[in-house]
Amino acid sequence: MPRCPALFIGASASHQGKTTVTAALARHHARQGRRVRVFKTGPDFLDPMILERACGSPVYSLHLSMVGLDACRAMLAKAAREADLILIEGVMGLFDGTPSSADLAAAFNVPVLAVIGAHGMAQTFGAVAFGLARYRTDVPFYGVLANRVASARHAQMLAEAIPDGLRYCGHLSNADDIALPERHLGLTQAQEIASLDARLDRAADAIATTSLGELPPRVEFEDATLDAPPRLLDGMRIAIARDTAFSFIYPANIDLLIAMGASVTTFSPLADEPPPADTDALYLPGGYPELHVATLASNACTRASIKEHVARERVVVAECGGMLYLLDTLTDIEGNRHAMLGVLPGNATMQRRLARLAMQRLDTAHGMLTGHTFHYSTLDTPMQPQLTATHATTGAAGEALYRQSRITATYMHAYWPSNPAAAAALFRGESL
Structure with a gap:
């Protein structure tokens, strides 16, 4: 069975910075010369544009219902055979929806990094992290990252709030200037952000200062392929x-x-x-x-x-x-x-x-x-x-x-x- 370092980037809710963190990880590891394959959970067109720019490869959707379990398994197995790192960005909050991001992470035993927007929060950060980590025992949990941290003192309070037994992976600061612009359907399209590559490089620099600069654990994926579809459009x-x-x-x-x-x-x-x-x-x-x-x-x-x-x-x-x-x-x-x-x-x-x-x-x-x-x-x-x-x-x-x-x-x-x-x-x- 193919094995590859893999990480699932989830969050406590929407608008916590999942795409920014996933893109930062992808760009950081791609700059190290690693082959990075990124997937997006669920139906989305905008986040994958950003993530493709960050990693240099097309970003495919994974979803247990829309895409199907067998197709998800085959795409992950292919990525594990070819890549040095697999990243999967979740959708909404970790446990939101049917099927949820947590369902997908559990199905393929990919450890979850929880991104929590820490603005307006101090010790409660630890409670939210604890809840995400312990809510379901079948979801492998890697650690937690604080996003949009206001100051060094704020970062210290967040780190001190983490209960024993949970991995605190560090924080990203408001001062890093890495947040991605949005409009009514979600993020602005990649081709419309003139400073996108500079923003991604800053995000990669910031993520390199956390413990996430190193590769996550290797995950074993079931070796699977899908049959080729019939050639129903030959010559069209x-x-x-x-x-x-x-x-x-x-x-x-x-x-x-x-x-x-x-x-x-x-x-x-x-x-x-x-x-x-x-x-x-x-x-x-x-x-x-x-x-x-x-x-x-x-x-x-x-x-x-x-x-x-x-x-x-x-x-x-x-x-x-x-x-x-x-x-x-x-x-x-x-x-x-x-x-x-x-x-x-x-x-x-x-x-x-x-x-x-x-x-x-x-x-x-x-x-x-x-x-x-x-x-x-x-x-x-x-x-x-x-x-x-x-x-x-x-x-x-x-x-x-x-x-x-x-x-x-x-x-x-x-x-x-x-x-x-x-x-x-x-x-x-x-x-x-």
Whole structure:
């Protein structure tokens, strides 16, 4: 069985600095010449962009439900055979959600480093650390790191509050200037942070002063592989919109398209680029079209080429922000309405309040397709759903999936490796 040093970075809650710490560890060890593989727990597009920049390799999702136990096992085994260090960033608080970060750490016996934002806290830090370490006996616990520490005296109080038997790994200071900027969906995209590499280097310098500068213990992973998917897209040419407006893409989804025989290219609607003329199918992923709505509305070349693609009854798969781009209009947060492509009837409106956040499952003719939804817009459309997803744990009604001609559009971000046959049907323009 492959063995590799591994650490799971969890936290007491969201916004404690998990991504900053994971990125700091990745950059620190990569600077030592080590091959670092980083994974992110659950559905996320933004954190992996930062982590990929820190370690230099694509960051894949692990999730016992969305990705599946067998696929998680195979990805970790592959990483353990190739890497010098495996890092897994958790999601939310360590025990939040079903399945939780703790469930994932326990499933693969990866020791947990708990990151606790210590601002506004002193001796209570020890109680929180104790609770995280002892709440479940099946979760291996490595130690605790204090983040956003105000002063040397503050750091001393935190260290003294740790109960006997718990490892205190040190602290990161507010003065380190390493916090990552955020916006409404989470962290700012990596390509939009001009100082990102300098920030990551400062974070790596800071983590090197803690006990985490050394490699964690080796973990034994079960040797596992997955069968290659059937070549259901042999010869198909797929063009993917990819820029800062359309960037919410799982690396595993693109891997699957290629493994099923498709050739994949990218184009930028923000740069007014057309997809290749011989494209069989377009993929318009989610992202931040609302932040670039005026540019998208005025870029005539991309607009004309996509409308021509649709007029030729070629396939389009659009998720979340990609779907908004296809609508008649998109109203921004200030109330300004902008014309979009107008190939799907409907109008979307951005709002400051979260519209929906949930794990999703879509029951198709090919079986279950998993994914998630996370958006701040609402949709007014006369289109009727072809299918409706359900909440992954409660079974409540979830996102609609719309079909018009050979366009499939939905708010749901699907994880295609959960059902390759359903993914292939999407790109062949077939009904699910």
